[in-house]
Amino acid sequence: DAKTTQPTSMDCAEGRAANLPCNHSTISGNEYVYWYRQIHSQGPQYIIHGLKNNETNEMASLIITEDRKSSTLILPHATLRDTAVYYCIVRVLGGGSNYKLTFGKGTLLTVNP
Amino acid sequence: EAQVTQNPRYLITVTGKKLTVTCSQNMNHEYMSWYRQDPGLGLRQIYYSMNVEVTDKGDVPEGYKVSRKEKRNFPLILESPSPNQTSLYFCASSFRGLEPNEQYFGPGTRLTVT
Numbered sequence: 001d002a003k004t005t006q007p008t009s010m011d012c013a014e015g016r017a018a019n020l021p022c023n024h025s026t027i028s029g030n031e032y033v034y035w036y037r038q039i040h041s042q043g044p045q046y047i048i049h050g051l052k053n054n055e056t057n058e059m060a061s062l063i064i065t066e067d068r069k070s071s072t073l074i075l076p077h078a079t080l081r082d083t084a085v086y087y088c089i090v091r092v093l094g095g096g097s098n099y100k101l102t103f104g105k106g107t108l109l110t111v112n113p
Numbered sequence: 114e115a116q117v118t119q120n121p122r123y124l125i126t127v128t129g130k131k132l133t134v135t136c137s138q139n140m141n142h143e144y145m146s147w148y149r150q151d152p153g154l155g156l157r158q159i160y161y162s163m164n165v166e167v168t169d170k171g172d173v174p175e176g177y178k179v180s181r182k183e184k185r186n187f188p189l190i191l192e193s194p195s196p197n198q199t200s201l202y203f204c205a206s207s208f209r210g211l212e213p214n215e216q217y218f219g220p221g222t223r224l225t226v227t
Contacts, residue, residue, distance in 0.1 A: 044205075
């Protein structure tokens with residue numbers, strides 16, 4: 001699976017959009033970008049995934065650059081409950097023979113009142 | 114409600130005393146997995162199971178056993194726990210196939226081995 005690079009930490013004001021970047025310059029053509037988050041010591045939570053088109057669901061939007069070497073997770077109106085570590089994971093859809101998620105260090109997003 | 118449950122949530126035990134951490138999911142998922150999370154090391158996979166009676170090692174299987182006799186349950190067994198197995202443990206599950214395979218994680222079990 002391709003490696004990802006994320007900033008260690010970011011701050012965001014409550015009610016504003018949070019834009020979390022991720023670099024995945026070695027991504028392969030059949031690898032998807034997944035985002036998970038982990039609120040302090042809770043189990044990780046799936047947010048969204050995409051291949052090359054922009055995606056949106058009830059939680060967030062995912063913008064993937066045309067060359068697919070980077071992406072941005074957007075939380076449109078961040079709340080205090082969005083304070084968490086956000087993980088960008090690149091993986092083949094379906095995971096092959098093991099659906100293991102390789103978690104890096106992620107980005108600690110702190111939403112401030 | 115779709116969920117993954119783990120028990121116990123917290124456990125303090127002594128070296129060498131066998132223990133089992135249970136994991137159960139109610140979503141009819143084929144795939145289940147165990148991770149441990151340690152400061153500075155992130156989440157690492159211990160074991161996984163693609164279906165009933167099918168299990169395989171992850172990245173850090175030493176000192177652990179698993180079984181998958183039923184689809185919904187995937188217990189993690191520590192036959193002789195040691196202090197280096199003090200960690201936060203998560204169970205996860207998902208469907209197989211080419212769908213998003215979003216994985217659902219349990220709430221975690223914090224284990225301390227003294």
